[in-house]
Amino acid sequence: MGIQHDLAWTRLPVALALRVVSPFAAAMTVSIIYWFGTSNSGPTVAFDPSQLAYVLVGSVLYAQVASYAWVPTVAVAEGKNLAVFPHIYLTARSTALYLAGRAVSAFVISTIASAGALAASYYVLGSFLHATIPLNVTALTAAMVLFALVVDFPAALGMGYFLGAYSLYASKFEWSLPGYIAGLLMVFSGALFPTSVLPFPLSTMAHYLPFTQFIAAARDAIIPGTSGNYLLSLGLCILGGGVLLLSGLLVYFAAERKARRDGVIDRRMA
Amino acid sequence: MTARDDVTVEARDLRREFKTKGAPAMALEGISFKVKRGEIFGVLGPNGAGKTTTIRILSTLLLPTSGSAAVMGFDVEREPEKVRHVINMASGAEKAGYDFISAKRNLWFFSQLYGIESREAEKRIDDLAERLGLTKYLDRKFYALSTGYRQRATIARAFINEPRVVFLDEPTIGLDVMTARSIREFLEDEARKKDRTIMLATHNMAEVDAICDRVAIIDRGKIIAEGTPDELKRSMGVPALVMEVTPPAKGFEFLGQVAGVRGFTSTSDEERGLSTVQVVVQDDAAARRAEEAMSGSGHRIVASWRKETTLEEVFVGLVGQGFKEREEQGDGS
Numbered sequence: 001m002g003i004q005h006d007l008a009w010t011r012l013p014v015a016l017a018l019r020v021v022s023p024f025a026a027a028m029t030v031s032i033i034y035w036f037g038t039s040n041s042g043p044t045v046a047f048d049p050s051q052l053a054y055v056l057v058g059s060v061l062y063a064q065v066a067s068y069a070w071v072p073t074v075a076v077a078e079g080k081n082l083a084v085f086p087h088i089y090l091t092a093r094s095t096a097l098y099l100a101g102r103a104v105s106a107f108v109i110s111t112i113a114s115a116g117a118l119a120a121s122y123y124v125l126g127s128f129l130h131a132t133i134p135l136n137v138t139a140l141t142a143a144m145v146l147f148a149l150v151v152d153f154p155a156a157l158g159m160g161y162f163l164g165a166y167s168l169y170a171s172k173f174e175w176s177l178p179g180y181i182a183g184l185l186m187v188f189s190g191a192l193f194p195t196s197v198l199p200f201p202l203s204t205m206a207h208y209l210p211f212t213q214f215i216a217a218a219r220d221a222i223i224p225g226t227s228g229n230y231l232l233s234l235g236l237c238i239l240g241g242g243v244l245l246l247s248g249l250l251v252y253f254a255a256e257r258k259a260r261r262d263g264v265i266d267r268r269m270a
Numbered sequence: 271m272t273a274r275d276d277v278t279v280e281a282r283d284l285r286r287e288f289k290t291k292g293a294p295a296m297a298l299e300g301i302s303f304k305v306k307r308g309e310i311f312g313v314l315g316p317n318g319a320g321k322t323t324t325i326r327i328l329s330t331l332l333l334p335t336s337g338s339a340a341v342m343g344f345d346v347e348r349e350p351e352k353v354r355h356v357i358n359m360a361s362g363a364e365k366a367g368y369d370f371i372s373a374k375r376n377l378w379f380f381s382q383l384y385g386i387e388s389r390e391a392e393k394r395i396d397d398l399a400e401r402l403g404l405t406k407y408l409d410r411k412f413y414a415l416s417t418g419y420r421q422r423a424t425i426a427r428a429f430i431n432e433p434r435v436v437f438l439d440e441p442t443i444g445l446d447v448m449t450a451r452s453i454r455e456f457l458e459d460e461a462r463k464k465d466r467t468i469m470l471a472t473h474n475m476a477e478v479d480a481i482c483d484r485v486a487i488i489d490r491g492k493i494i495a496e497g498t499p500d501e502l503k504r505s506m507g508v509p510a511l512v513m514e515v516t517p518p519a520k521g522f523e524f525l526g527q528v529a530g531v532r533g534f535t536s537t538s539d540e541e542r543g544l545s546t547v548q549v550v551v552q553d554d555a556a557a558r559r560a561e562e563a564m565s566g567s568g569h570r571i572v573a574s575w576r577k578e579t580t581l582e583e584v585f586v587g588l589v590g591q592g593f594k595e596r597e598e599q600g601d602g603s
Contacts, residue, residue, distance in 0.1 A: 083366035086331055087427070090359065091383040093351045098383065261333045263288065266326065 019113035020120070023063035027121035030059045030192055035129055049131045053223045055192050056121055056133065061215050062191035064114035064149065066182040068106035069156040072099040072164030077175035086266035094256055096249060099164055103157050111149055136224045144221035144230065148214050151234050155210035155241030161248030165255035169264060190215055210240030278435050278467040279305035279328060284337035286323050286491075297323040299491035300337065305435075305484075308465040310457065312472060312482035314581075316589055320491040321471035322361075325437045328469070329359040341435055359437035360428035362444065365420045369413035373404065373423040376412055377430055384431040391430070398426040402456055418449035425453055429460065435467045436460070442477060450474075454481050475582040485581075489589045502584045509576040510583050511549045511557040515569040518545040525549060528563045530556025532587035544572060550579065550587035 034055050038047040075098070079085030089095050126133055163178035170177070186192060188206040195206035206212055217233035220226050259265050286298040298320045305311040313321045326332040328339055330350040338345060344352040360366075367376045374395060381391035399405045402422040407415055415423065421441070428436055441457070442450035458481050460466045472478060478485055479499050487495040487502070495502055518538040525534045525547070532550040539546070547564070551557045557576070564571055579587075 082368060083361075083364035084368065087359075087366055087380065088383060089331070090329060090354050090357070091380065091431075092354070260331065263326070263332045265331050 015109075016113060016116070019067070019109055020116045022067065023060050023110075023114050023117035024120050026059045026063045027056050027117060028124065030055045031121065031125050047131075050134050050223065050225065052125065052129075052131065053133050053135055054219065056118070056125070057135075057219050057222060058189075058191035058215055059186075060114050060118045060121065061149075061218055062186050062189060062211075063117070064110045065152065065156050065189075065211055065214075066185055067110040067113075068103055069159045069185075070163055070178045070182045071103050071106040072157075072160035073167040073175060073178040075099055075102045076164050076167040077170065080266075080268060083266070083268065089256075089265055094253060096161070096252055096256075099160065099252075100157060103153075103160055107149075107153055107156075111146070134224055135222055137222065141221045145218045148217040148221065148230075148234060148237070151217075151237050152210060152214035152241065154245040155214070155237065158241065158244030158246070158248035161245070161252040165248075165252045168255050168259045171267065185211055188212070208236065208240060210237040210244060213237040213240065276307050277304045278307050278309075279303075279311070279339070279341050279469060281324070281328070281339040282337055284324070284327060284339055285335045286320075286327060286332070287335045296491050298327075298334070301486075301488065301491070301493050302337075303486050303493060303496060305467055305469060307467055308461055309483045310461045310468045310470060310481050312470050312478040312485040313488055314472065314475070314478055314485055314585060315488035316473075318490075319488045321488060322439055323491075324488070325359065325439050325469065325471050329357055329437045330354055331359075356434040357437065358428045358431055358433040359439070360424050360441060362421060362424075362438075362440035362442060365417075365424060366427075367412040367420070367423065370411060372409045373412055373415060373419070374399075374408040376423065377426055380427050381430050386431065394430055394432070395426070398429055401459070402426055403452055418445050421445055421449065422453065425456065432464075433466065435469065437469050437471075439471045440473065441470065442472075442474060450477070457481060475580065475585060479581045487585060487588055494588050495584070499581050503579045503581065505584070510579050511551055511560055511574065512577055513547045513549070513561065513564055513574040514544050514572045515547060515564060516544050516572055517569070518543060519569065522547055522564075522567075524563055524567055525560055528556065528559050531560055533583070533589070535583075535586055545569075548577075548583060550583045 031052055034052060035047060076085060076095075079088055085095070088098055092098060122133055122135060125131070159182075163181065166178060167175050188195070188198075188202070188209060189211040190206065195203050195212055197203070198206055213233040213236040216228050217230050217237065220228040220230040220233065256265075280303075282302050283300045284298050284302070285296070285300050288295045288297055301320070301324065313324060315321045323332065327334050328341060328346060330346050330353050333347055338347065340346065341353045342356045344356070346353050367373070368379070371379070377395045377398070378391055381394065382388075386394070395408070396405070399408050402425060404419060404422045404426060407419045410419075412420065412423070425441060428438065438457075442453055445453070454477060457468055457470075461468050470478070470482065482499060484496065484498050485502060486493045495505065497505065518540055520536070520538060522534060522536050522545075525531050530552045532552060534547055534549040536545055536547040538544070549557070549560045551560060561571060561574060
């Protein structure tokens with residue numbers, strides 16, 4: 001049911017296409033910008049296929065996280081709009097468990113979609129740019145990337161709870177704000193460029209974000225010759241994810257309690 | 271079972287204030303009542319009286335500002351999780367459901383949120399659908415259902431977890447007579463045969479008269495009368511006075527000034543050139559004064575007689591004429 005929900009109740013091919021197009025477009029856009037930039041900047045910056053692999057993996061994984069991290073927001077907003085949210089609220093200890101279930105479903109779909117988007121981008125860019133993009137895809141490296149995706153889940157869910165807490169109070173179309181906040185991840189997660197290029201203290205904060213560490217670990221697994229430490233990155237991701245999940249849950253529970261006091265649990269959104 | 275165990279819903283001095291831009295609005299001003307097991311308890315009141323606020327507090331959607339309430343002995347403020355295990359609620363105004371899946375999938379979705387085993391859920395859905403006349407429409411997408419069948423599905427959802435107490439807010443609003451009647455029959459069946467407590471907030475006097483064991487009339491956040499429909503009718507004292515007068519008119523506000531008149535309603539029939547005025551009076555002397563006032567106002571009384579008081583007249587008598595003006599001003603919570 002959660003999967004169907006996440007696929008917008010539509011047919012599987014249409015739903016998967018909907019999910020694949022977004023990360024595919026993100027990967028193609030940033031890759032072509034990179035290619036265009038390096039091709040027109042003279043001899044100082046040469047086109048480097050390993051850099052292409054860097055942005056390709058980063059943009060696809062960013063899109064994967066962004067597409068399911070804000071699912072709790074959508075679940076609350078949609079539920080309030082259809083008046084089902086109060087009834088979901090009445091069935092359980094809190095809606096936190098329901099939101100986690102929705103996020104798991106979205107995680108499964110977005111992971112499949114991201115793998116498809118990565119394969120499609122790899123094929124199209126390789127043909128279009130006549131470049132061999134250095135990605136080392138084996139059963140082991142694919143499993144390592146998948147493991148990194150799973151390890152990053154608590155962090156994304158934690159962010160989802162923060163955004164869901166906001167969504168409890170949002171009215172009209174205010175609920176779409178978390179979508180733009182998720183967009184900021186592209187800047188602060190090292191998806192397209194190293195976080196070290198950001199000004200201090202943003203660079204330090206961004207470096208320790210679990211999303212940054214997760215993307216770094218995935219790159220370590222799949223791009224040959226990277227200098228990172230897969231296990232260390234995963235460790236930092238678990239640590240940061242734990243903090244984010246715990247604080248996200250606390251904020252969500254507090255928001256839910258306050259929403260009950262203020263009478264907005266069953267307030268329609270728009 | 272003790273007498274106290276028999277009480278399934280209890281409100282004690284329940285108050286709820288809403289913050290507004292001006293002065294805080296008091297939706298409930300200290301209401302207290304008890305509802306017994308297996309009882310259909312009606313909450314009647316004009317718009318903004320506090321009916322929905324009461325239902326929202328008891329179903330754990332809203333916290334009271336002060337006072338307390340318990341459902342099956344569980345405090346709604348301190349033990350909401352326990353309350354939620356034994357209740358369900360539905361509102362006639364909202365038609366909650368996912369549009370793009372069938373009525374059956376919607377019911378199944380909620381059954382899973384209650385942790386009902388899948389086969390058992392299917393059985394319950396089929397049973398509820400059959401009793402609510404929904405079977406033929408179960409596989410239709412929710413958006414494709416007519417208002418009546420959507421509402422039947424909404425009622426089915428409210429009973430999917432076999433709750434001990436069900437809160438219903440205007441469950442038959444906007445429905446045709448036959449659909450409303452079949453829902454009422456279903457509710458009576460659930461209360462009488464399965465011993466479920468049903469608390470019903472409504473405007474519909476006929477509905478309350480037909481199925482409610484007891485009624486609380488609520489106005490401006492206060493309970494102004496409570497009892498069985500028959501007790502409430504008897505409390506009005508004497509049968510209502512009905513007058514057919516000419517020429518037809520709309521305003522008979524002067525009747526409100528007559529001593530012993532508790533309220534009145536009027537309708538005009540231009541074709542017959544008459545207005546029919548029903549006056550709720552406290553005694554025969556008040557009825558005579560009302561007739562004199564009518565004659566003195568320039569209207570001619572063509573006919574007058576006495577009729578048994580209906581619940582609607584009780585309501586009008588208790589809530590009074592202020593109700594109509596408040597409704598027109600949109601003074602609601």
